[in-house]
Amino acid sequence: MPFSQQFMDNPKADRVKRVASLRQASVRRRLGLFLVEGPQAVREAVAYMPERVHDVYIDTSHNPHDDIISSALEAANPIYLHHVSTKVMEAISPDAQSIAAVVSSEGLIRTLDDIDLNPLNTEFSEIGSTSSDNPEKNYQPQTDLIVACWQARDPGNEGTLIRTADASGCRAIILVDDSAHPLNPKVVRSSAGSLFHIPVIQASTEEFFAWAEKHSLPIWAADIHGTQEHAPYDLVTVLADRNSGLVKPAATPIMLFGNEARGLPTEIVERAGRAVMIPLYGSAESLNLAMSGAVMMYSIAMAQHQG
Structure with missing residues (x-):
């Protein structure tokens, strides 16, 4: 033109x-x-x-x-x-x-009801696919996982999580509560184009939990501390258990990440009902949000594909 x-x-x-x-x-x-x-x-x-x-x-x-x-x-x-x-x-x-x-930007950021919860049409494949006729409406997830971020405030981290969710074949990414806006220029840049591939959703905390409960979707909180009632599972242990609900899900699982500085508050972890942590083998206190997201998303995706 x-x-x-x-x-x-x-x-x-x-x-x-x-x-x-x-x-x-x-x-x-x-x-x-x-x-x-x-x-x-x-x-x-x-x-x-x-x-x-x-x-x-x-x-x-x-x-x-x-x-x-x-x-x-x-x-x-x-x-x-x-x-x-x-x-x-x-x-x-x-x-x-x-x-x-x-x-x-009209209609680009989706709603929770736009997430495809149907069973994957084929066995997990090594390479993702998208219809060339209308890719915006035909994103084909290759991993049975939804990613959610609660109050992800840093645009660079958020964009990187969108990119990683896309690369690991997740169904969608949900930005919960007061997260950076997905059309912030730094989010768009750091997503490296994945914003145009994978469904990106905005939702309040109440909307998110009500929707997950309505569809009986298990939520795993990425949290190193857990709560009194819900001690965190080690990621290695969870992935080794073929019936954990992440590797062989009975319903599409949601991996929920927290704020860069504060993580997830106790009440959010309690509402999720289970927590999983990345083991730290060295002396570092923790991993940043983008790195934690990459480790967990890809670990889960590879375990599901191997399964």
Whole structure:
């Protein structure tokens, strides 16, 4: 679809200011648009959700991005391509890495009822698959696990968890309570395009627990302390038990992670009803949220696939 014939080289132009303003949450909410920065995230947006992409801004003096341009030109809907100067790109976003896109946010963040709880259609496979006809509506989970994060405040950690949940084939990721907004530019960047693959949900604490109870979904709290009634299980022990409910689930399990600084409060662990911890073999006190998420998601995914 069309290239703009006008080379954009004025960083103070009104259009540049409007695009740059999408870094502000209030503007994103008002316009129903958000900014996607960097080659990987833009590439995935154009490939997986081209109908959402309005404009792509490219500083070709740094990188021609021929593959992204080709995908945009082949899209059924018009994606407008704009060549810009380095100064304009820096004004749009200092984190753009020579390419940025304006994308529609309407309906992108799903609801709990959008999560597919049907049994997996095939045995666990080694490689995930997504329908090329309409990937947004046909994400195919490859691991029987839902990931949830309670009050994940750091956008970089949250984006990394979205990316890891996607890579390990999880059904969805649920952002519970006061978590960073998934369309925060840093979340979008650190998800490296996975935001456009896996269902991402926002829910309050009460909505989350009520939904899990309604569907009889077991919740495992990632917590090193547990509670008086629920001492934490060791992850190695849980994965060795083929009937633990994580490796061979009777119902799709949910792995719940806590806040970066405070973890999960006791009342949340009690409501989950069970806790699991990653064993620490060295002297470190703990792992950060993104690393804990990666270890647990991939350990569970590999155990399920082996099972």
